[in-house]
Amino acid sequence: MNIPKVINLVVKNDLCVGCGICVYKCPSNALEMAWDKNGFLFPKVISSCDSEGDCLEVCPFNSIPKDEVKTENEIAQLFLETENHHQKIGKYKQIYAGFSTEFRLSSSSGGLGTYISTKLLENKIVDHIFSIKESSEPGIFYQYSVSSSKSDLLRASKTRYFPVTLATVFSEINQLEGKIAIVGVGCFIKAIRLAQHSEPKLKEKIPFLIGIICGGLKSSFFTEYLASKMAVEIKNIRKPQFRKKDFSSTANDYSFSCSDENEEEKSIKMKTVGDMWGTGLFKANACDFCEDVTTELADISLGDAWLDPFDKDGKGTNVIVTRSLLAENLIKEGIKNKDLEVDFLPLEIFLSSQQGSFNHRHKGLPARIKLAKKKNQLVPPKRYENETVGWDFKLVQKQRMKVRAESLAVWQHKKEASVFDETIQKSLKKLNFYTKIYHKRRRFSQLKNKVIVKINNRIFSKNKNQ
Ligand SMILES: Cc1cc2nc3c(=O)[nH]c(=O)nc-3n(C[C@H](O)[C@H](O)[C@H](O)COP(=O)(O)OP(=O)(O)OC[C@H]3O[C@@H](n4cnc5c(N)ncnc54)[C@H](O)[C@@H]3O)c2cc1C
Structure with missing residues (x-):
């Protein structure tokens, strides 16, 4: 049996993010999406393949891409006409922070995701939007789904830290009349751009991509763990909500909630659960090899403005990066009509809002690449591959990778939050210890530089005065 290239070069290397575009591209229909033992979606071989690797061509984690689509830099040249370029955030037109007056309270951040989607429909720029809505399939809480009206779009608001896939979206797109916009995280947007490059008619069909800035994709174990923290059994989890705001607190003081078998809603403040993002718990391995912090290939990128003074407001505020003229015009029009309370955000301040992600994904990446290569694992070409990493930060990277893998193995073994917390504690303490050393050394060298x-x-000045 012929195995599709994406299986041997990506899935077997644990570099799949489950975007599923390979399933759509496979001319032999040899692939379909399935759940793996770690709670992620991945393409599974269902019949023999006789093609030349069409599946690999659209994969965002292809380790042997063609030169013209080697990294986000090259792909951006093909799709974004914008003049400004910054090494860390890619091509862009403007940077803003603010919120939508209509959608802020019903959204996860400032409501720009829902606002832009609505305007794309109202202004007839597109006829349909694919974003994430509740799924009716048991255990699969969320999935990509089409919206063609504002009321439909309201059901697609809010951040869902749950695995989703585009596997069937593209076949649906080809059946739909009119133009399409898609909402997605960086690697999904990259996969869509690669599909548009290999099939140019998709470029016209999909004229707008809304990028969601992403700090890493979580396995379905993340939802199970949080529910278990509230003593909700996995089989009884209903309607998980990942970002319940506390309007009277700060923007990052949000809760996870879900209902149990009696439809009773339970919720838990994420601050009480511990650090779920800086530790890499329940994260996909591929995310450790992604260097696209700000969703560089979308028309507009949206994230959380968790920085002073915006973080003081629990109602939520977005950071916004426009990358195409269309996106820029939508923001300008929204400001003019007073639909948006949005203002320019200086580049440096925007960079500081994503500092943690830049540290991990740019600064720490070469260390992780080295570790992967030592194990003969394939890694896609990266822009930050050759930077130097200090010994202390190397230790942090190594331990974070360990914690990530361990979290999945431990949860697989026993799906109970108290057992998990106890088992993972030692590794988390070690990570905390290495991180402290790194921070101390960094502070010391900053101080040393200041003194010098x-x-x-x-x-x-002494020499000048003599
Ligand atoms: C996995 C993940 C990690 C994130 N990490 C960061 C981060 O590190 N830093 C940061 O600044 N922001 C991060 N965000 C983005 C942030 O949580 C908000 O989604 C973003 O600020 C937009 O908020 P909003 O109020 O404008 O969106 P809303 O108006 O609430 O709309 C959200 C839009 O995103 C879509 N959506 C929800 N979940 C997903 C998903 N899993 N995949 C694709 N689309 C989805 C919805 O369908 C909707 O269209 C992350 C989001 C996700 C999904």
Whole structure:
């Protein structure tokens, strides 16, 4: 039996994010999506393949891409006409922060995701939007689904930290009349751009992509773990909500909630659960090899403005990066009509809002690549591959990778939050210890540099006065 290339080069390397575009692209219909033992979606071989690797061509984690689509930089040249470019955030037109007056309270952040989707429909730029809505299949809480009206779109608001796939979306798109917009995280948007590159008619069919800035994709274990923290049995989890706001608190003080078998809603403040993002718990391995912090290939990128003074407001505020003229016009029009309370955000401040993600995904990446290569694992070409990483940050990276893998193995073994917390504690403590060393050393070298600059300045002014 011929095995599709994406299986041997991506899935077997644990680099799949489950976007599923390979399933759509496979001319032999040799693939379908399935759940793996770690709670992620992945393409499974269902029949022999006789093609030349069409599946691999559209994979965002292809380790042997063609030169013209080698990294986000090259792909951006093909799709974004924008003049500004920043090494860390890619091509962009403007950067803003703010919220939608209509959708802020019913959204996860400032409501720009729902606002832009609504305007795309109202202004007839597109006829349908694919984003994430509740699924009717048991245990599969969320999935990509089409919306063609504003009321439909309201059901697609809010952040869902749950595995989703585009596997059947593209066949649906080809059946639909009119134009389409899609909402997605960085790697999904990259896969869509690769599909548009290999099939140019998709470029016209999908004229707008809404990018969701992403700090890493979580396995379905994440939902199970949070429910278990509230003593809700996995089989009884209903309607999980990942970002319940507390309007009277800060923006990052949100809760997870779900209903149990009696439809009784339970909720837990995420602050009491511990650090779920900086530790890599329940995260996909591929996310450790993604360097696209700000969803560089979308027309507009939206994230959380968790920075002073916006984080003081529990109602939520977005950071916004426009990358196409269409996106820029939608924001300008919204400001003019007072639908948006949005203002320019200086580049440096925007960068600081995503500092943690830049540290992990740009600064720490070369260390993780080295570790992967040592194990003969394939890695896609990366822009930050050759930077130097200090020994202390290397230790942090190694331990984070360990914690990530361990979290999935431990949950697989026993799906109970108290057992999980006890088992993973030792590894988390070690990670915490290494992180402290790294921070201390960094503070020390910053101080040392300041002293050196001061001494040099003194010597310089002394010499000048002589
Ligand atoms: C997995 C994940 C990780 C994230 N990590 C970060 C981060 O590290 N830093 C940061 O600044 N922001 C992050 N975000 C983005 C943030 O949570 C908000 O989604 C974003 O600010 C938009 O908020 P909003 O109020 O404008 O969106 P809303 O108006 O609530 O609309 C949200 C839109 O996103 C869609 N959506 C929800 N879940 C998903 C999903 N899993 N995949 C694709 N589309 C989805 C919805 O269908 C809707 O169209 C993350 C989001 C996700 C899904």
